[in-house]
Amino acid sequence: MKDFMKEAARVIPSARQLRWFDMDSYAFIHFGMNTFTDREWGTGKEKEEIFAPTDLDCDQWVKTIRDAGMKGMVLVAKHHDGFCLWDTKYTRHSVMYSPIRRDIVREAADACRRGGIRFGFYLSPWDRNSPLYGTDAYNDYFCAQLTELLTEYGDIFYVWFDNACGEGPNGKKQNYDFPRYIDLIRKYQPDAAIFNDFGPDVRWCGNEAGSARSSEWAVVPQEMCRYAVPQTAAGPLADEGSLGYLYNTNAQIGDLSQILYSGGLAFVPSEINTSIRSGWFWHEREEPKSLEELFRVYLASVGGNACLNLNLPPDRRGKIDARDVKRLQEFREFLDHQFGAPLLVGVSRIPGGYPTQPVYRIQLKEPGRAVRYVVLEEDLSQGQRIESFQIEAASEDGNLYPFYQGTTVGHRKICALSDPFTGQNPLTRTIDWSAAKELILRVTAARDEVHMRSVRVF
Numbered sequence: 001m002k003d004f005m006k007e008a009a010r011v012i013p014s015a016r017q018l019r020w021f022d023m024d025s026y027a028f029i030h031f032g033m034n035t036f037t038d039r040e041w042g043t044g045k046e047k048e049e050i051f052a053p054t055d056l057d058c059d060q061w062v063k064t065i066r067d068a069g070m071k072g073m074v075l076v077a078k079h080h081d082g083f084c085l086w087d088t089k090y091t092r093h094s095v096m097y098s099p100i101r102r103d104i105v106r107e108a109a110d111a112c113r114r115g116g117i118r119f120g121f122y123l124s125p126w127d128r129n130s131p132l133y134g135t136d137a138y139n140d141y142f143c144a145q146l147t148e149l150l151t152e153y154g155d156i157f158y159v160w161f162d163n164a165c166g167e168g169p170n171g172k173k174q175n176y177d178f179p180r181y182i183d184l185i186r187k188y189q190p191d192a193a194i195f196n197d198f199g200p201d202v203r204w205c206g207n208e209a210g211s212a213r214s215s216e217w218a219v220v221p222q223e224m225c226r227y228a229v230p231q232t233a234a235g236p237l238a239d240e241g242s243l244g245y246l247y248n249t250n251a252q253i254g255d256l257s258q259i260l261y262s263g264g265l266a267f268v269p270s271e272i273n274t275s276i277r278s279g280w281f282w283h284e285r286e287e288p289k290s291l292e293e294l295f296r297v298y299l300a301s302v303g304g305n306a307c308l309n310l311n312l313p314p315d316r317r318g319k320i321d322a323r324d325v326k327r328l329q330e331f332r333e334f335l336d337h338q339f340g341a342p343l344l345v346g347v348s349r350i351p352g353g354y355p356t357q358p359v360y361r362i363q364l365k366e367p368g369r370a371v372r373y374v375v376l377e378e379d380l381s382q383g384q385r386i387e388s389f390q391i392e393a394a395s396e397d398g399n400l401y402p403f404y405q406g407t408t409v410g411h412r413k414i415c416a417l418s419d420p421f422t423g424q425n426p427l428t429r430t431i432d433w434s435a436a437k438e439l440i441l442r443v444t445a446a447r448d449e450v451h452m453r454s455v456r457v458f
């Protein structure tokens with residue numbers, strides 16, 4: 001048991017996963033036939049003439065993304081309807097045969113480079129247009145298209161696949177050859193992280209609503225990450241049960257009680273993806289999410305050991321809707337206000353104690369300033385280790401009390417000590433911040449010795 005815990009603590013990310021984690025947030029761009037038909041899933045029978053943006057401007061997308069503080073774009077190059085946003089040699093169902101006759105993948109990739117953000121793409125394996133769909137030849141077609149995108153558009157930071165697998169034009173379903181797709185990506189863009197429901201590099205968080213697990217582990221049972229290589233032997237209880245039924249929606253993925261039954265562990269962190277509106281594609285009637293909602297999603301993802309892929313759907317002009325641009329500006333201002341500059345603190349580890357239960361003293365060097373957030377980061381290059389922690393401060397009676405209790409930390413945990421919208425304080429005791437001189441961060445359980453990357457206070 002003890003050995004297995006130590007093994008679990010040593011499951012580490014690849015360099016490309018670490019780079020991906022440091023992106024924090026990036027934008028999904030769903031733009032295609034559905035934008036013009038007011039649908040979420042097309043039929044594959046749409047005529048190319050329908051796709052007619054009147055004022056396409058990828059620089060406007062990039063400016064919006066960058067101003068919002070996001071570091072990359074993930075463009076939907078082909079959705080389930082099979083319509084291609086680039087100049088592909090393999091089908092006429094593309095932008096080049098539509099009224100616009102422009103390679104939008106190229107324009108978006110170039111705009112990202114000009115604007116200093118990174119570029120990646122989504123390519124739907126489900127294709128309701130291709131006559132090959134449902135046959136082995138479709139996998140060749142898909143790989144040929146993937147190769148175009150991997151080799152003709154510069155550096156790619158991310159390739160995003162979903163597992164949706166419905167019927168094609170022949171009424172048949174397709175067997176996706178993911179190992180082959182993954183090999184191609186490794187060959188042409190070895191630095192690109194790959195998203196798929198089950199990894200290899202990043203997995204789906206399990207919902208599209210922007211919600212998080214209460215404990216998010218990047219170290220998960222191999223049953224959750226079909227395409228990643230496990231880094232440990234099977235858990236000590238593997239003979240007594242099976243996790244084969246596990247799906248991403250499971251709330252306990254990676255919890256100790258569960259990994260004991262696993263067939264081995266791999267490092268596959270989760271991405272939270274959601275749209276700024278309710279749909280993935282633009283629909284006139286929809287409104288952007290409120291600031292409260294966006295902040296909830298932000299805490300769940302960037303502040304919850306995941307990255308955020310926030311969808312911004314361009315409208316029929318080919319620009320991001322002014323309502324969304326405005327909401328993102330407000331959100332950026334809000335974040336700047338909440339996390340502008342960290343408070344001056346001195347962090348030291350209190351000597352003694354147990355390696356898996358270290359205690360840190362956080363001295364507050366700007367007396368009288370209320371603390372709103374404590375932001376913790378583990379050094380993930382050493383593995384994800386913290387199982388639980390609490391933060392203590394002196395209450396009005398002068399005694400130390402825990403006023404925040406958390407579980408996992410991982411890449412980053414933003415501990416919000418009060419709700420910035422309601423001012424409501426979840427603390428059981430009030431802290432007299434004018435008198436508070438220090439906080440105590442107590443790790444209450446960890447899988448092995450703890451390595452913090454940073455401790456910040458806002």
Ligand code: FUL
Nearest residue numbers: 040041162163164273280
């Ligand atoms: C899903 C798709 O079915 C949705 O339309 C959307 O593209 C989402 C991001 O992935 O699998």
